[in-house]
Amino acid sequence: MGSLSFSRAVQAVLLAVALLLPLAAGPYWIHVGAIAWYYAMLAASWALLAGFAGQFSFAHVAFAALGGYASALGVGLLGLPVGVSMLLAIVLAIVTGALIGALVLRLSGPYLALFTLAISEIFRLILVAEEDLTRGMLGLPVPGLFSGQSDVPYYYLGLGLVVMAMLAMNWLLSTRVGLFLRAIREDEGAARASGIDTTRYKILVFVVTAVIAAIAGIYYGHFIGILTPNIAILPEMGLVIAMAVIGGIESLPGAVIGAVVVFLLSESLRAYGEWRFVLMGLALILVQRFAQNGLYPMIEQWSRARAKPRAAATVEDRHAG
Amino acid sequence: MPADPFFAVAGLAKHFGGIHAVEDLSFTLARGEILGLIGPNGSGKTTTINIVTGALKPDAGSISVEGSDMAGQAAHLFARRGVARTFQVPRLFRRMTVMENLIVPALSDASERRPSAEERARGVLAFLKLEHLADDYARALSGGQQKLLELGRALMLKPSLLLLDEPFAGVHPKLLEQIIEHIRTLNRDGHTIVLVDHNLDAVQSIVSRVLVMARGRKIADGAVAEVLQNPEVVRAYTGSRAGAQ
């Protein structure tokens, strides 16, 4: 259990650092941190969808956009209270997630990727085109959640959402559903032959991850105060994929850490302009090529090897959240 | 033959484009029976297994399991009903452990809890003599061990009907004996079994009844000795061999 405790310890330390950060950091880094939570939620939920369940979707940031826009329009257009509007956005994500999940039941691999890419593009193009509703590329103003200028409340809200999303996903993975999702990823036909209602679980995982992405988008919209269709462009999806893959596509904490590290790095290296993304593309290819499971699981394994040179790997070590 | 057999298919058909993979296939199985299903390459054996386990929907025909017609139902419902299978080329959950491979089918029954599933899995592992591999990843297993694990995974469904697609193919002779013994034991313990394989010696050593398919059709069904003398069967085999060359 060496790496389980290692993973727990790392997560506890990182959580403590995240909780205490606003005491030490200036407003700029608190702002950056609050955005990082948005990506953390997206990367972790995408890792659940793509890494655990094997459903490689390019539509994940579109769900964030759906949540953000729906919540903003609920307030701005329908005049709903913010809380109601958010709930409505989540319901919309549930319905859309289930619909997409049902549509892609027969698609896998590159077909699924192309399908979700197209869906995502259609949605983004509608956001661009329907200016009367969305104000297109001008951007849709979104009311804030807290009075005052400080980003600290958003920072803690985002952190709280990340923790809650992680707890929920870890719980899901610890139940038999986690086992079934991995079985479906490994071989859908064999999973069916083993008595699993694959349809149900595939739709379920699309719904769960769509909801988390939508919550991320709702949070992001109300925090930043303006939404443009660029929230759902392909390079944004690329960023989320890179974060999850570099951190660990089959490790939820790996994906969160990947998101935070990649985002903080890209913010602190701003002086280097696009070189940052050259580096990111390179890192994505190299990690995939030489450490397919990502860097965090590699570090975990390394710590296990140091702690107990002889101990055999156990299942829980690999897949514990 | 009993009026209401344990398992019966009638008029089964499946076409792929112009290929009649299975055509007008009917047979019944009594509870506890073991049937050898043989035939040249491409004669429709695997397709038959795919249909009667729900992996493929038949174009025509009925499949009755203990009296209820299940044709057209989803594969997981067949599995839940106790119709279990193995695959011609093992299809394990490669990046899951041997133990996890085994408890997946067990837990697909909502009423089974994890501790009891693991308990049963250990029993199955002991039966297959694979206990020492419980925590290994399935992909790390040898070819023969993968076949055994697939058998084990099917057993975890507490199957009443077990369909084995070429369990002897590519298996080391020493392991072959072991697998034959396992199948005999399972049948003795009351499992109804359909055994597909090209190794006729091995099949004959286990079953007393064989069904022969050629080009999707049933060409013979009966006692092994008789059937293998049947001129049409001989022709089907020699013909296919000549055709393959």
Add this chain to the structure above:
Amino acid sequence: MSYFLLLAVNGLVVGLIYALVASGLTLVFSVLKVVNFGHGSLYMLGGYASYYLISGLGLPPLLGVVGAMVTLFVFGVVFERLVIAPMYTDKVERKDEYAIIVTFGLTILITNLALVVFGPFAKSPPSFMTGALIAGPLILPYDRLIAAVAAVVLLVGLSLFLKRTALGQALDAVSQSRESAAVIGIDPKRMYTVAFGLGSALAGGAGALIAPVFALSPSMGDLPAVQAFIIIVLGGMGSVGGSVAGGVLLGLVQALGVGYLPDPNRALAYTQAFGALLLVITLLVRPTGLFGRPHLRLE
């Protein structure tokens, strides 16, 4: 009427370029069973390669196109050997995802590299030939005409190559079944490399041909890449003829859509969305594509 003709001819030219991009994508898919999500960035690289060959080495513009294709062929071969080839070994699990991630990573890498190396501002390479063909109401700049003709030549050449040469038939054999190809003495791994190199060269050639028509920019490959995805799904993945039909269809629809729909912002967005919608519907109702062979990997 003349407006219609103008739009249609322009749509045809763009459609042929799309078809060329898609033919490279489809070649790679049919042989490697990999959708190259980095295909658009290879198209962009081809445009810049020809630009620098022409302005740096002083090559004549059409030779620049050839040079770009050679450059991209080499690039494709190297990338395939270094990054894609490990996929065929046991070391790589989740092969579908691996292929998507590394090719998508290639896009991130190359597009941003282009931004820093070539700069964000549009560059205009010299014309193949200045002036325009004027036939009645129709005005067709020679650059467009030449790009279209060259695209047709390359597409015909590709078809002939696949049908008539030993190498082409070996590629085709591998695309139908790598096992049977291996049995008759074809090394599938070599064919993967060749196919990826050729696919890259075709993308690069398309980018080089379009360069004098539209300007060069690091993001110029984004749209054609999405169009190429649409085309290969429409046309049936793995079919060159399907690529041509799909490309021309898409080019025409988009040119006419943008030309006739009233609100330009909406028109632009919805003609693009229309293509994506076609892809979605095709995958749902007719996964074999409208023209081509069945999709090999669909369940």
